[in-house]
Amino acid sequence: MKPQPTSRNFKRNVVEALDNEQLQRALTNVPAGFIEKRRKAREKLPEFDALRDQARDIKNHTLRHLDLYLEEYETQVTASGGHVHWCETPEDVNAAVIEICRKHSARSVTKGKSMVSEEVHLNAALDEAGIEPVETDLGEYIIQLRNETPSHIIAPAVHLNRDQIEADFRATHTDLPADRNLDDSSALVNEARQILRKKFIDSDVGVTGANLLIAETGTSIIVTNEGNGDLTLSLPKVHVVLATIEKLVPTLEDASTILRLLARSGTGQEFSAYTTYSTGPRRDGDPDGPEEYHVILLDNGRTNMLGGVFQDMLRCIRCGACLNHCPVYQAVGGHAYGWVYPGPMGSVLTPSLIGVDEAGHLPNASTFCGRCEEVCPMRIPLPKMMRHWREREFERHLTPAMIRSGLSVWAFFAKRPALYRVATGVAMRLLKLWSGRDGKLETLRFAGGWTKHRDFPAPQGSTFMAQWAKRRHD
């Protein structure tokens, strides 16, 4: 069944996530793993920040000429014997994939990890059409067993603990001996490997995503670590690539610049184990590889982001760094966001793709600490865009009355600098008075949900503006 977005219930989702012990235990792995590894990878490459500037410029240039690069790309795909399918909506994508499967009488489809597949709910559509979708990325395989959606864009099962996965494997792989030892992760990895091997070999159609598309050569790139994506695209008769229009880059050189950032930002690796460039189907004399190569090119609302305040979001390369570094994501995980894309990138993208009515709460899921923008390899101004959404939501009066009145009070003072200074000074002294000796407020009126799981530090010293004025004097 197609999962429905629950972004509307963001507040309730957050409360549930904070009370979920299993989830809270699993989430401790996020900062411990990704953040430290990224920091080290960045340190080892002195040019890292200069590459970020270039990557931003490459994408900005591409987006400004996107119509032409898409035409160039399509010409090259066709010249190498592949097919491009232009799709407006998720339904178009599913219909195109199902048609390809039917043409080849495919009973099962092996799949590499693809966020576009999640966006269009391809698995549900395949199921309905009587075609078995088989996720082969280990994380995706696990959540498919659990009938869940990914909770992270590069680590789909990051919300789970080893013992939960062991229980799922025991419940699903019932033809294996019940007393087998599954005590460590490597036993689980091996079991999944054995089970999926047969699926790879029996599969008729392989579906993968694309990290980038190259206009110069009509090439699609996948970046993976497990090798499942490569078995998916090299063993079946047909390779279907799911991609969205903003994945384009002009040249192989441009792709290389962006790839220097992708793994370092996401997993903290210098380069992922496998970077694979696919151009068309099997050539004359090739002893293996797919006989047909299809690219499904989806828009799904992205052209509407061009030329406007959200265009910068189209630079996103789905590295996951903004999720890993986000205090809100770290506290509640990905499912609370209620749709396919979680974390800061999701808070910006989701309202664009499924509408502000559905996802209007998400841009509030931010403390505006700015870490997401600091780590984004594509230098996407995520906090600024979240603010844009908040403003829009405010104008549309979708915001609960409480927040609205809070914001109008703030706006009233913000427009009157002298009053603002006085008022914030007063408020700070009040908060300090309420707090105990340790300077922490255990409850905050109007923000009980926030203080239930943490203390609110009472402001210390003088206001920012007072300090600023003092520094300028010094």
Next chain:
Amino acid sequence: MTEPAKRQAILERMRRALAVDADDTARRATVTKRITEHAPNLIPARARIAHKDQTALFRQQAEAVQATVTDVKTEEDVPEAITEYLRSQNLPQSVRYGEDVLLNGLPWRAKSPTLELNKGPAQPADEVSLCRAIAGIAETGTLVLTSGIDNPTTLNFLPENHIVVVSAKHITGTYEDVWQILRKEYGERTLPRTVNMISGPSRTGDIEQRIELGAHGPRRLHIIIIG
């Protein structure tokens, strides 16, 4: 709507959003120029070093991602290096490889008479495959393999053990160097069906972020550098 109609609609919407005209020749010229010039962007200093240092860096980086590396003086030494490696890992004395000229020309019979040799793309029962890389990239210890009858792509992924031979003279600094090599060999705007960049054996961190080798692809990647 048919696919051509959708294509038209998407491109038109895009041009409206960007406030551009389909017949703007200056824009088209910009795009053509960028593609035909394919100028490199910033190249990290790490790999802009003398060739012999690049070989050392390649080795160091490949080992950092859990590949094993040996070097041999000449091509003739490769069969023995393979036999020895298989023995050290308790693997069967049997490999599969493609029609690569260098691999085909090795003195197999004379040097490794007991080694079983199979040809062609990977079969599910294969335990060890052998390939030749067209290049090794120093900056990240990355091997580059291209599809075709010489080195079938499935050999890179299906067997649990992957042995790759690369000539020291084919070790280079950066990804960009490889694009230039491929353009020379295949022509502008053309690539072989698959180009595989491989850095270390298969791995996953999907269970509690602990890295496990051999998720779906090879558990072991062994590199033999010639020369």
